[in-house]
Structures are given as structure tokens and as C-alpha cells.
Amino acid sequence: MNVSRFVVLTVLLSYPANLFAGGAPSYQVQVEKFLQTIVDGQVDKAYDELFKDSPILKLKPQAIDVTKQQTNMLVSLYGKRLGFEFIKKQAYGNSIIRLIYMIKTENIPITFEIYFYKPYSKWLPASVNFEDTFALLTER
8 A cells, every 4th residue: 555545544534424424413412412411410401501592492481391390300319310322313204303312320211202393494402201211212
């Protein structure tokens, strides 16, 4: 192998794959920031940040407040939060994405189902469901 081909191959291999793919989708970045903020113990901040650009925060403020309270209760119930893990992604047409993640705790995982909707060019969070059973892991 000559030196010039070796240099090109080395340079190409040194770049992360997602650089060529344009990076992680915006919904994935939003969800992972949301979950990390919950793992860090800041549930209210996590929801406020996730829904800051979504009309849901203005249309259903009471529902968001109740969801924050329920999330706080559930994550505090099962002990120390150890991190989160991606489980699955499903697309429904070109405008809806369903993401399944879990927050790992010392005692039991908490599964999160997050839907994003793209009415125009930007993905917006539309719904967050969570539970301490495995029902959200089933096919829909």
C-alpha cells in the first residue's frame, strides 16, 4: 500500500460515522437530553426543556404539570437512577416517530415512550408516556 492511500484511509477512519450522516436526528438529541436531565434529578427542568418549542406546553399546561409530578414520584420510588438506554424507534409515515427508552434504576427499569411530530420541517415532542411495567415494549 502506498503512503498516500494509507493517509486517506487513516483520515477517513478517524472521522465518526455520524459526521457523514449529518449527526443524530434532532428528536434523538432532545430525548437523550431530556432523559439525562431526569437521571440527574431535575424532572421539572427536563419537561420544560423538552416541550419549550412545542405548542403542548401552552395548550395543556395542567397535563404537563401532572406528568411532572407523576414522573417525580415514579423515579424516586425505585432508588438511584443509573442512566438510560435506547430500546427502539418506529416511524409512522414521514411525520411521526415513536421512541422507546428506559431509565435504569437500582430496582426496576422505567420505560418511556416519546412521540415526535413533524408538521413542517422541525420535529416537535407530542407525547410522553412512562411506566414501570414492560407494556410499552410491545409492538403497536
